[in-house]
Amino acid sequence: xxxxxxxxxxxxxxxxxxxxxxxxxxxxxxxxxxxxxxxxxxxxxxxxxxxxxxxxxxxxxxxxxxxxxxxxxxxxxxxxxxxxxxxxxxxxxxxxxxxxxxxxxxxxxxxxxxxxxxxxxxxxxxxxxxxxxxxxxxxxxxxxxxxxxxxxxxxxxxxxxxxxxxxxxxxxxxxxxxxxxxxxxxxxxxxxxxxxxxxxxxxxxxxxxxxxxxxxxxxxxxxxxxxxxxxxxxxxxxxxxxxxxxxxxxxxxxxxxxxxxxxxxxxxxxxxxxxxxxxxxxxxxxxxxxxxxxxxxxxxxxxxxxxxxxxxxxxxxxxxxxxxxxxxxxxx
Amino acid sequence: xxxxxxxxxxxxxxxxxxxxxxxxxxxxxxxxxxxxxxxxxxxxxxxxxxxxxxxxxxxxxxxxxxxxxxxxxxxxxxxxxxxxxxxxxxxxxxxxxxxxxxxxxxxxxxxxxxxxxxxxxxxxxxxxxxxxxxxxxxxxxxxxxxxxxxxxxxxxxxxxxxxxxxxxxxxxxxxxxxxxxxxxxxxxxxxxxxxxxxxxxxxxxxxxxxxxxxxxxxxxxxxx
Numbered sequence: 001x002x003x004x005x006x007x008x009x010x011x012x013x014x015x016x017x018x019x020x021x022x023x024x025x026x027x028x029x030x031x032x033x034x035x036x037x038x039x040x041x042x043x044x045x046x047x048x049x050x051x052x053x054x055x056x057x058x059x060x061x062x063x064x065x066x067x068x069x070x071x072x073x074x075x076x077x078x079x080x081x082x083x084x085x086x087x088x089x090x091x092x093x094x095x096x097x098x099x100x101x102x103x104x105x106x107x108x109x110x111x112x113x114x115x116x117x118x119x120x121x122x123x124x125x126x127x128x129x130x131x132x133x134x135x136x137x138x139x140x141x142x143x144x145x146x147x148x149x150x151x152x153x154x155x156x157x158x159x160x161x162x163x164x165x166x167x168x169x170x171x172x173x174x175x176x177x178x179x180x181x182x183x184x185x186x187x188x189x190x191x192x193x194x195x196x197x198x199x200x201x202x203x204x205x206x207x208x209x210x211x212x213x214x215x216x217x218x219x220x221x222x223x224x225x226x227x228x229x230x231x232x233x234x235x236x237x238x239x240x241x242x243x244x245x246x247x248x249x250x251x252x253x254x255x256x257x258x259x260x261x262x263x264x265x266x267x268x269x270x271x272x273x274x275x276x277x278x279x280x281x282x283x284x285x286x287x288x289x290x291x292x293x294x295x296x297x298x299x300x301x302x303x304x305x306x307x308x309x310x311x312x313x314x315x316x317x318x319x320x321x322x323x324x325x326x327x328x329x330x331x332x
Numbered sequence: 333x334x335x336x337x338x339x340x341x342x343x344x345x346x347x348x349x350x351x352x353x354x355x356x357x358x359x360x361x362x363x364x365x366x367x368x369x370x371x372x373x374x375x376x377x378x379x380x381x382x383x384x385x386x387x388x389x390x391x392x393x394x395x396x397x398x399x400x401x402x403x404x405x406x407x408x409x410x411x412x413x414x415x416x417x418x419x420x421x422x423x424x425x426x427x428x429x430x431x432x433x434x435x436x437x438x439x440x441x442x443x444x445x446x447x448x449x450x451x452x453x454x455x456x457x458x459x460x461x462x463x464x465x466x467x468x469x470x471x472x473x474x475x476x477x478x479x480x481x482x483x484x485x486x487x488x489x490x491x492x493x494x495x496x497x498x499x500x501x502x503x504x505x506x507x508x509x510x511x512x513x514x515x516x517x518x519x520x521x522x523x524x525x526x527x528x529x530x531x532x533x534x535x536x537x538x539x540x541x542x543x544x545x546x547x548x549x550x551x552x553x554x555x556x
Contacts, residue, residue: 036516043435046528085346105404105411216541223539224394224401227455234456265456266440269498277500 011118022170028312029177036154036305037267048288053143054132055285063134066183068124069276074268075120078226079113081261086110089255093240103236109229116222123219126206133203136196137295139213149302151186157309158182170284174313181313184306188299200295211286216279223276227269234262333535342425353484364486366480368426369520369553373527375423375449376416380408388416388549390452395542405453414452419461421447422542423551424529426479429463429492436460436496443496452481459497467509468494469537474509479522479529486529488516495545500538504545506531516546 040046061067084104090099100107141149160177164170188194209215237258241251254258261268293301358370376388385408392401392414400412408415421430432445443460444449451458463477474492489512493505508514516531529549535541 105402220395220539220541220543224399228402230456235404266498268453270458272439273498273500273539277537277541281537281540281543287546 001031007129009327010289021164023165024166025086025174025312025315026161026170029157029309032305032308032312033154033157033159033161035148036157038167039150039154039301043292043302045087045147045150045292048292049146050144051285052146052292055282056138056143058282058285059134060084062127062275062278063131063138065128066129066132070129070271071120071124072128074264074271075117075124077257077260078229078268079117080257081233081259082110082113082161082229084255084257085237089241089258090238092244095235102240103232105228106232106332107194109225109232114231116225119218120222121211126210132288133199133206136192136199140193140196140200143289145247146298153180153184153305177313181306181309184302184309188302193299193302197295197298204290208290209285211279211283213283214302216276216283219276219279223272225292226272230265230268233258234265343440353371356428361443366459366482369479369481369486369555371425371553372422373424373426373529373549374551374554375416375418377417378413379416383409385415386408386550388449388551390414390416390548393545394546397544401455401543403454403457414454416452418476418551419446419449422554423492424448424463424477424549426477428476429465431462431464432460432496436462436483436554439497441498445496455495457498459495461504462494462496463490463492463505464494464501465492467492467503468507469503472509473543474505475512478514479516480514481522484520484522486516486518486520486527488518488529489514489515490516490531493547502533502535502540502545504533504535504547506533508533508536516541520553527553 040049086096090096092101093102157177157180160173160180164173188197238251241249241255246254259266377390378385378386389408391397392403394401403414404410404411406412406414418498422429430447431447432443432447434444436444438444440457443459445451445460447463448463451460463472465539466473475489477490477492478487479486479488479490489507491503491505491507491509491511493503495502495504499515501510507513516529518527518529520527526537530547532544534544535543535545
């Protein structure tokens with residue numbers, strides 16, 4: 001290793017006719033190459049990046065304005081139905097106290113619903129605000145490929161450095177090094193990483209309070225509460241209205257919001273449970289992504305590697321050009 | 333015995349099933365005097381009693397064990413108990429998979445798996461029970477249901493037990509798919525052939541992740 005880092009200037013003078021190898025540049029390229037190969041291993045990218053890909057796929061059905069509008073409508077429908085139940089229906093059945101006595105399940109639910117509604121609304125707002133960020137991240141290349149974006153140029157640089165240490169000439173190989181360096185900058189530019197990666201970082205930060213086991217359990221609890229609430233309206237309040245002499249048609253006409261909960265319950269469940277499932281199934285994937293270096297840094301890691309190799313090559317050329325010993329002679 | 337689409341197992345699968353079950357019996361979990369039970373564990377319906385419920389029932393516990401899910405549709409006073417009634421096959425058949433014929437769900441997400449239990453309203457949507465060769469969640473293979481008797485004790489391998497609800501599947505087996513052993517426990521009276529079979533199963537993945545289902549099946553065993 002000492003030989004590799006030995007300065008050409010400090011080395012014994014080369015015999016006449018034999019060109020000196022730029023060991024310092026070769027060593028620098030080798031180090032940058034090895035660092036690029038090592039980075040994904042150091043950050044467990046091979047394990048974490050596929051989880052990020054799974055998370056992006058798992059969120060895909062839900063990260064659309066249309067789908068989120070459906071959830072917001074469900075929350076609004078539930079809210080309207082519950083309000084109508086605790087006001088208009090309650091008035092007909094003898095007031096809120098009478099309804100609470102008739103249906104303790106509904107009484108308990110209407111007490112907890114405002115907090116559930118507010119939390120669900122806030123969560124949906126957070127998700128909606130991050131739809132553009134999600135779209136930016138989803139437009140990046142497949143996460144599972146990310147470690148290879150480091151490894152591939154890293155291996156190329158290592159091979160070039162090894163070749164330069166062998167029989168091949170540095171003069172030719174340095175252009176290969178420059179090409180890899182340019183590629184390291186071109187790839188993030190081509191994939192709009194400078195624009196998209198910071199958006200990914202914003203999304204990861206915003207989901208910090210959503211993609212947790214505790215939050216998922218809280219939402220699972222909400223689901224249980226809402227199920228009890230709709231059950232109370234469907235199985236206790238509506239039958240109580242029927243016992244008061246109202247026909248199903250009259251109930252539907254007078255209390256459309258409450259009836260809507262009952263009628264739309266299968267579709268509410270059909271939408272809500274997969275969302276909870278997606279949230280639950282992706283907590284570990286989210287944690288894996290969060291453990292990666294910040295998305296903001298991602299393109300700059302490539303730029304830094306690129307800048308290093310280009311500077312190494314350019315610096316080497318300049319030094320040799322001004323070196324009185326080599327007199328600007330081309331390296332081997 | 334009549335073979336219906338709900339209870340029939342293709343010969344090749346039956347061969348694999350027999351091998352799997354033999355392995356179970358030969359395993360360290362099976363008692364030395366264990367005798368395999370071939371037949372139908374006919375389910376006695378759950379009933380509401382003055383003190384609560386009796387017979388076959390199901391409960392679902394929230395993650396962390398903080399509470400049980402309240403099923404508004406349950407006729408029991410304690411809504412955390414969901415009563416079970418027998419399906420078209422009368423109950424749980426050992427050594428065979430019991431899958432729904434045709435579409436597993438209707439358009440509202442109600443399960444159409446009606447062989448083991450009659451689909452039960454649960455939070456407004458009916459769930460059904462089936463035993464599947466491949467777990468829909470983990471894609472792992474399950475051995476056929478196998479129940480062995482040792483004196484008056486029952487032990488069972490029910491990895492393939494799966495609940496279908498709201499268009500999705502939740503493994504409710506024990507052990508979980510891919511694992512071996514006889515985890516369901518129960519009792520059996522050889523004279524009356526009456527049985528009690530109990531097990532619990534933690535949901536892994538999906539909306540009910542980490543919920544735990546508690547199953548109690550009671551009834552009479554009808555040998556094949």
